Amino acid sequence: MKAIIILFATAMVVLFTGISGKRTWLLPLSVLGLLAAFASLVVDAQIPVISYGGMVRFDGFGLAYSGLTVVAATLIFVLSGYFYRGLKDTLADHYGLLLFSMTGALCMFSFEHMVMLFLGIEILSIPLYVMAGSRMDDLRSSEAALKYFLMGAFATGILLFGITLVYGATGAFEITQIQQALDVKKVYSMPLFNTGLLLIIVGLSFKVSAAPFHFWSPDVYEGSPTLVTAFMATVVKTAGFGAFYKLFVMGFGPETPYWSMTIAVLAALTMTVGNLSALRQKSMKRMMAYSSISHAGYLMMGLLSGAAGSKGLFLYLVAYVMATIAVFSVFMLVNKDDDIAGGHFSAFSGIGKSNPVAAFILALSMLSLAGIPITAGFFGKFFLFTGAFTNFPWLVGVAVINSAISIYYYFRVIVEMYFNEVADPEKFVIPNTYRLVMLLAALTLIGLAFVPEQVLALVP
Amino acid sequence: MLNSIQVIPIEYYLVLSSVLFSIGVLGVMIRRNAIVVLMCIELMLNAVNLLLVAFSTYLGDGHGQVFVFFIMVVAAAEATIGLSVLVLIYRNTKGVDIHQLDQLKH
Numbered sequence: 001m002k003a004i005i006i007l008f009a010t011a012m013v014v015l016f017t018g019i020s021g022k023r024t025w026l027l028p029l030s031v032l033g034l035l036a037a038f039a040s041l042v043v044d045a046q047i048p049v050i051s052y053g054g055m056v057r058f059d060g061f062g063l064a065y066s067g068l069t070v071v072a073a074t075l076i077f078v079l080s081g082y083f084y085r086g087l088k089d090t091l092a093d094h095y096g097l098l099l100f101s102m103t104g105a106l107c108m109f110s111f112e113h114m115v116m117l118f119l120g121i122e123i124l125s126i127p128l129y130v131m132a133g134s135r136m137d138d139l140r141s142s143e144a145a146l147k148y149f150l151m152g153a154f155a156t157g158i159l160l161f162g163i164t165l166v167y168g169a170t171g172a173f174e175i176t177q178i179q180q181a182l183d184v185k186k187v188y189s190m191p192l193f194n195t196g197l198l199l200i201i202v203g204l205s206f207k208v209s210a211a212p213f214h215f216w217s218p219d220v221y222e223g224s225p226t227l228v229t230a231f232m233a234t235v236v237k238t239a240g241f242g243a244f245y246k247l248f249v250m251g252f253g254p255e256t257p258y259w260s261m262t263i264a265v266l267a268a269l270t271m272t273v274g275n276l277s278a279l280r281q282k283s284m285k286r287m288m289a290y291s292s293i294s295h296a297g298y299l300m301m302g303l304l305s306g307a308a309g310s311k312g313l314f315l316y317l318v319a320y321v322m323a324t325i326a327v328f329s330v331f332m333l334v335n336k337d338d339d340i341a342g343g344h345f346s347a348f349s350g351i352g353k354s355n356p357v358a359a360f361i362l363a364l365s366m367l368s369l370a371g372i373p374i375t376a377g378f379f380g381k382f383f384l385f386t387g388a389f390t391n392f393p394w395l396v397g398v399a400v401i402n403s404a405i406s407i408y409y410y411f412r413v414i415v416e417m418y419f420n421e422v423a424d425p426e427k428f429v430i431p432n433t434y435r436l437v438m439l440l441a442a443l444t445l446i447g448l449a450f451v452p453e454q455v456l457a458l459v460p
Numbered sequence: 461m462l463n464s465i466q467v468i469p470i471e472y473y474l475v476l477s478s479v480l481f482s483i484g485v486l487g488v489m490i491r492r493n494a495i496v497v498l499m500c501i502e503l504m505l506n507a508v509n510l511l512l513v514a515f516s517t518y519l520g521d522g523h524g525q526v527f528v529f530f531i532m533v534v535a536a537a538e539a540t541i542g543l544s545v546l547v548l549i550y551r552n553t554k555g556v557d558i559h560q561l562d563q564l565k566h
Contacts, residue, residue, distance in 0.1 A: 126541055129545065139553065142549045142552060143549070146545050150542075153498075160505065161504070161511075223563075
């Protein structure tokens, strides 16, 4: 709760600092606010804080997931200093919008009432519609913004219709009262309730870009400025799955898995479509977009392992978020001017020789995303797959086959970096901020192998 | 005691809202003009509002009507963002046809 207020206040302060023209203060102020929000989350740990008449509840689940998004956002802000080096007047707006978006993400982990879920999703999304189109001289950026906006608003409409039908069936918006209605009135046999549930699944699937509602995400990821893409791929994905888990497993109940077959089919479809499309991509950003779709498929398996699923989901998200941030930090260095046409795989040729550090970090992240043992990604996959195995063995089979397919396109980047000889590979400078982020990401990706139990213990 | 809304059975509201919502969904899918698409999204949200108010009255529970206010506020904020993105695109292409926007993935 305090974290939401701190983030909102930071965003306001940043906007006013921008008006007074102190450009160099903006980044330290934003990072300070994010760190303060993280500190307040740590202070609140283990105590469920209930506020606003029970509409917001920060428990162990909310705190852990909020902590992860705040860390991810902090790393992205650290990267932004160099990324926005050419930006003069509008820097405060960029930072302010990203911070406002963060408050929405925190609402999505702590909602107890459908209004908070809806507002959280909107507060997360609306600033990002603007951020997707923030490169105003580039039509492709505006195109990304329009596609993101139309699909986002469309998904919100579907989600709201679902919430309304569930309200009609249960007579409540509070998660606890919906649970009561499920137990007492057995509403899960009502067509009204089931239609509502299906529409909510569709609405949220749009937000986390699960197939067959994923078609917007490659275009939006490609057209947005890379820093915003990194934010979407990490913070928005985490927020979407936090809300998905909280609503379905903690809200609609793990004991009566009347919705689990739908999610299982969607998960299988999502990972297959994501992986098969990623195989054909030539641009790094589009490849990462399809890879994030396939990861959404794996993450959906976390919803199918009952109350223990939040642990596996969290571990997987930590691995995925850190690897994605590392990939995009290297990508921002390789593609210095953030040219949309310049994100081809060939841009990475030979950097294994010219920039061994960056190449190593990128290779490590690719191994983690592919789920190769002893990287964090392997442990994430291991816990997710074992969790879902009891109820959906066939889904685990599909997921394992998909992981094998994904190795092909992740390794293509590694092959390009180390084995593709080019005459004179460009040697780029790595700013110290990028070194810091890469070091932290690499430490997490390797270190998680030694402390998976401690990370799992963060989530109740 | 029946109030004036409750004279009509709830099923009628359900059908009307579903029809309005479906028109909105169809419009988003088939119309080319981005402003019309935006209007169709508003239609979807208004179908939701109507149904929320109807349910709220039939259940005798005020929460649904408060929710409607939140939806209206958010819809206004969304329209603001959507129209400003459209202005941005109009400056570049002199049109708001969403099928012209195929610069990405080429």
